[in-house]
């Protein structure tokens with residue numbers, strides 16, 4: 001009886017206002033134990049995952065970074081970046097405790113009352129670099145996504161100390177700092193195949209001149225099959241380091257219109273190539289479409305670190321890549337223009353990169 005009443009009451013509310021503007025997020029909705037999702041979250045059938053397209057025979061590579069000095073590992077990393085655009089790394093040097101702590105901190109932030117989280121919304125946040133929100137671009141979306149997030153753009157240690165929410169800032173900063181070595185190692189390896197011998201100051205700014213860490217929260221959903229956690233998209237980063245918990249639900253585009261699950265592996269990090277590196281490598285490394293399904297029985301968290309060019313950098317195919325006479329596929333674009341283009345519209349798969357195509 002009670003849940004039915006809740007359901008009919010919610011139909012007459014302005015759900016979008018409750019979720020998006022009042023700071024309750026989808027977590028607030030999930031906690032009402034609705035019998036079904038409000039219509040705003042129902043995705044068109046073509047955007048829901050089709051079980052017949054999920055393949056289990058193939059899987060993205062799992063690479064052991066402990067053997068980085070040997071010839072094999074570098075080859076595996078570059079091959080995975082060319083073929084899949086995704087791989088997992090183990091023995092990457094980031095301590096397990098650091099990973100566990102940032103997941104716990106994520107749960108702690110989202111457990112705060114709506115009033116507290118709302119202080120970090122676009123309208124209320126004291127800084128552009130701290131943003132609590134829901135879905136992806138609610139104002140531009142036909143259907144909302146079943147996800148809340150806190151996005152933290154790293155400006156400086158001092159700014160983070162002053163402005164990042166105290167329940168998660170130390171853990172988020174520690175995870176970012178401890179990941180820097182593996183990020184550099186991966187970029188060095190990936191650059192070598194592109195004829196870039198070293199990451200000097202200029203290349204550092206181009207490849208890893210800015211960092212953003214997102215804390216993602218996917219609450220339990222009453223109709224996971226009708227909605228999505230995150231719609232089909234590719235990241236706009238150079239590369240993304242993603243920590244997921246043990247729930248699962250991340251799918252990557254495989255060959256011939258298939259989807260491949262990225263199974264949670266305790267202690268591993270998922271690495272994916274973003275659009276900026278696809279562009280800089282002139283299409284050699286692939287920024288691959290991915291999506292997250294909603295879950296009917298567990299709350300899921302994930303914590304991506306987006307390693308990006310500095311927003312003021314102009315990105316395009318690297319001279320070292322074109323040196324052999326290869327035709328450029330992409331033009332030179334200001335990275336902040338590229339990012340703004342991405343965030344202005346709803347997720348639409350691989351279409352973002354069209355912005356940079358010649």
Ligand SMILES: CC(C)(COP(=O)(O)OP(=O)(O)OC[C@H]1O[C@@H](n2cnc3c(N)ncnc32)[C@H](O)[C@@H]1OP(=O)(O)O)[C@@H](O)C(=O)NCCC(=O)NCCSC(=O)/C=C/c1ccc(O)cc1
Nearest residue numbers: 128136151210212230235236237306308311336339340343
């Ligand atoms: C220079 C920028 C590009 C623009 O700065 P700005 O002009 O001061 O404006 P804002 O920082 O307020 O952001 C511009 C717009 O992008 C939106 N945005 C700005 N970051 C965000 C944000 N993490 N979240 C969701 N809206 C945002 C933001 O809402 C805003 O929308 P609007 O005010 O409606 O025009 C600034 O954002 C910046 O320094 N970016 C650094 C590079 C960067 O963060 N790159 C993005 C990596 S994120 C990535 O690869 C994937 C992220 C992703 C995220 C969610 C998914 O579901 C899937 C993927």
Ligand SMILES: O=C(O)CCC(=O)C(=O)O
Nearest residue numbers: 216230244250292302304
């Ligand atoms: O939650 C995940 O597993 C992936 C999230 C994602 O793709 C993103 O934040 O860009």
Ligand SMILES: [Fe+2]
Nearest residue numbers: 233234235290
């Ligand atoms: Fe992503």
